[in-house]
Each structure stands twice: as structure tokens, then as C-alpha cells.
Amino acid sequence: MIWEVFRQEEQGEYHTHCGNVHAPDREMAKQFAAIQHGRRKPTNNLWVVPKTEIGELDGDEYAFGGATDKSYRWATGYDVTADDASEVVESSGEQEDAKERRNEVV
Structure with a gap:
């Protein structure tokens, strides 16, 4: 049986x-x-796993690497058709100006 060895220095x-x-x-x-692996280099700990x-x-x-789509940070990424979205619409305009x-x- 093969066992994989992981070393912590x-x-x-x-x-x-x-x-x-x-x-x-x-x-x-x-x-x-x-x-074989613990005496060649300074070793604090070994993990031995099948x-x-x-x-x-x-x-x-x-998908690795976390969330790369950060549109949630900007008001332009939200649906502003709702009646209670006046603040989002205002913020969207400010962000477009910026x-x-x-x-x-540039």
C-alpha cells in the first residue's frame, strides 16, 4: 500500500x-x-495518509479563486425598476459621473 507523507518543518x-x-x-x-523523510531535514511534524x-x-x-465578479459593490449591478429604488438610482448616477x-x- 502507498502512503503519502507531508512534512512540517x-x-x-x-x-x-x-x-x-x-x-x-x-x-x-x-x-x-x-x-525516510523525517531525518533528512529539520522536521516538526509528519502526516502519513493512505x-x-x-x-x-x-x-x-x-471554480477556484473566490468571487471575481464584484458588481454587487456598485449600484449599476442592481435592478432599479422597483418603486423603492430611488436611492439606488441616485447612487447609480453618481457612480456613472465618477x-x-x-x-x-487618464
């Missing part, structure tokens, strides 16, 4: 993948990881 830092070990069970995998337990999230399946002034400066 100093307390508080992230664990990084440093390799794998072949072992029949968890205890042997921990021992092999300590010998390779079959590691899941992958593909960028084609999921946008024109920014373009004039």
Missing part, C-alpha cells in the same frame, strides 16, 4: 508533500516516513 508552518512510502499498515508507514484517501478537486469541475471623471483623468 517548523511549528505553525504549512505541511508540504515530501514523498511517499510503501508499507503494509499505518504503523509501519509512520516508521518508514520518520526514517494514497487512496486523498481526494482531488479538479479546476474543470470547481467613472467619467476617472476616464478624463
Whole structure:
């Protein structure tokens, strides 16, 4: 069975993948990881995980990177056809004026 090994160099830092070990069970995998990956560099902590337990999230399946559409910050991104949207309409006009002034400066 293949076990993936993640090493933490100093307390508080992230664990990084440093390799794998072949072992029949968890205890042997921990021992092999300590010998092969824990003694070569300064090591605070090791994570030893069965390779079959590691899941992958593909960028084609999921959108990573957070919300890049920030139109919610501007009144122009809202529906202003409602009767109670007078403040939004006023703000929209102010933001359009500000946008024109920014373009004039550049």
C-alpha cells in the first residue's frame, strides 16, 4: 500500500508533500516516513495518509479563486425598476459621473 507523507518543518508552518512510502499498515508507514523523510531535514511534524484517501478537486469541475465578479459593490449591478429604488438610482448616477471623471483623468 502507498502512503503519502507531508512534512512540517517548523511549528505553525504549512505541511508540504515530501514523498511517499510503501508499507503494509499505518504503523509501519509512520516508521518508514520518520526514517525516510523525517531525518533528512529539520522536521516538526509528519502526516502519513493512505494514497487512496486523498481526494482531488479538479479546476474543470470547481471554480477556484473566490468571487471575481464584484458588481454587487456598485449600484449599476442592481435592478432599479422597483418603486423603492430611488436611492439606488441616485447612487447609480453618481457612480456613472465618477467613472467619467476617472476616464478624463487618464
